[in-house]
Amino acid sequence: AHLLSDTFDPNEILIYSTNVDRTIMSAYSELTGWYPLGSGDKLARQERSQSLPPFEVTGLEETLSKLEDDALLEGFQPVPIHMGEEINKILKGQDEDTCPIFKKLKEEVMKDPVFQQRIELYRDTVVKNLKEDWNLNDTFNIQTVDPYTDSYYSAMFNLRLKKEFDLGREIVDRLIADRYNYYTLLTDEMTRLASTKFHNFVHTRMDQRIYSTDSPLRFVFMSAHDSTIASLLAGVEQKQETQPFFATSILVELWKKEGTAGDKDEDFYAKYLYDDQPLNINNSCDDQGRCDYAGFKNYLKSREIEGDFDEACAYAESSSTTMIVAISTSAAGLIALGV
Incomplete structure (x- = not known):
């Protein structure tokens, strides 16, 4: 027996994605494997004349000819892909937009001796390459490299880029892994929040x-x-x-x-x-x-954070926090004056 029915049943399967074009397209690619073209609903003869859109359509006759008895072109089965804030908490807990405390935690990590020792591995390779190819003179840290790692990855699939940014896949793989293992996910608190x-x-x-x-x-x-x-x-x-x-x-x-x-x-x-x-x-x-x-x-359960996720992720910049305290203090003063 198959795990899923041949026809999409929303009670059997849920599809989630982050709100990014490439992950949405990846989800649709998977869907064509589970529900291939040609597996969609068929229309009975009497339904074909009753299923026309209630508005004028350019090239309607040509479209109907292509459809034949398919409800949708190529017998496509429409399947919803769910996205949203709650799904981001499941799939992007490590992102600052989802869990703002990561900004503070990353700043603390950059002072950690483990992190400092790890980034030394790249001074004579990635850093040298960045400075020569992009004329960067920043003091090196993982944040400096982060915006360019996708370019290095792209170089593996583009001959022109490969010649321009030839570092080799091994070092790029290790760099990107270290960006998470020794930066975004260095501490146990960070891994728990992320997952x-x-x-x-x-x-x-x-x-x-x-x-x-x-x-x-x-x-x-x-x-x-x-x-x-x-x-x-x-x-x-x-x-x-x-x-x-x-x-x-x-x-x-x-x-x-x-x-x-x-x-x-x-x-x-x-x-x-x-x-x-x-x-x-x-x-x-x-x-x-x-x-x-x-x-x-x-x-x-033991790997989950204790308490509420949103509260654990809450973080405000120090300047904003000061402003909030100042406003609260002013408000309290106004109340006192009112008395």
């Missing part, structure tokens, strides 16, 4: 599947970024030496154990796969990557 909403989403949805008799949801697909993958791996203490490459995947699966009723945690195991390779989460999984679900869930 806590995803962890909570995973075990909450899996619990619903186990304990809710009316939960037909079978698959959730999320389209995001290499930074998302890096953050989620760091969140389960599985940092990688190289940055996740294009089309990298994380797959979290829930399996029912044979011969069980399937009505409690102990009847299930979970698997956490990175590019199809099982990870030994919390050193508690067998050689096939099977982790008892109860322990797996408790571990994910």
Whole structure:
């Protein structure tokens, strides 16, 4: 039996994406695999004349000829891709726009000896290249390099750029990985903030599947970024030496154990796969990557931040904070004068 029905059923599958064109297009690319062209609804003969748009359409006859009995061109199945602020908390917890406290945490990291030692690796390679190619004279730090890493990555797929910015894939991969492992995700607090909403989403949805008799949801697909993958791996203490490459995947699966009723945690195991390779989460999984679900869930919970996510992420610049205090003080004074 297939995991999903041949026809899209919104009760079976959810698709999430960050609000970026390339991740939305990646999600649509996946959808054409699950629901290929030609699998969409067909119209009965009497429906074809009743399904015309209630407004004038240029080239209507030509379009109808192409459609034949398809409801949409090429038999396309329309499937919604969900985006929004709450989804960003799941997929972009490491971004300052989603979690403003990261600005302060990154400033603290730049003073950390571990960070300072790591960036020395790039002084005679990336930094030298940046200064020569872009005439940069900034004091080097990861923030200096950050805007240009995509250009280095692009050089791997463009011969002109490759000649101009030839550093080699190995050093670029390591640089981009270090940008996260030794900067954005250096501390345990940062990795927890970046991944806590995803962890909570995973075990909450899996619990619903186990304990809710009316939960037909079978698959959730999320389209995001290499930074998302890096953050989620760091969140389960599985940092990688190289940055996740294009089309990298994380797959979290829930399996029912044979011969069980399937009505409690102990009847299930979970698997956490990175590019199809099982990870030994919390050193508690067998050689096939099977982790008892109860322990797996408790571990994910232990990796979440304590308290409210929005409160933990809240941060205001010192100048803004001073202004707020000043306004509050003035307001209190006005009240006192009113008395």
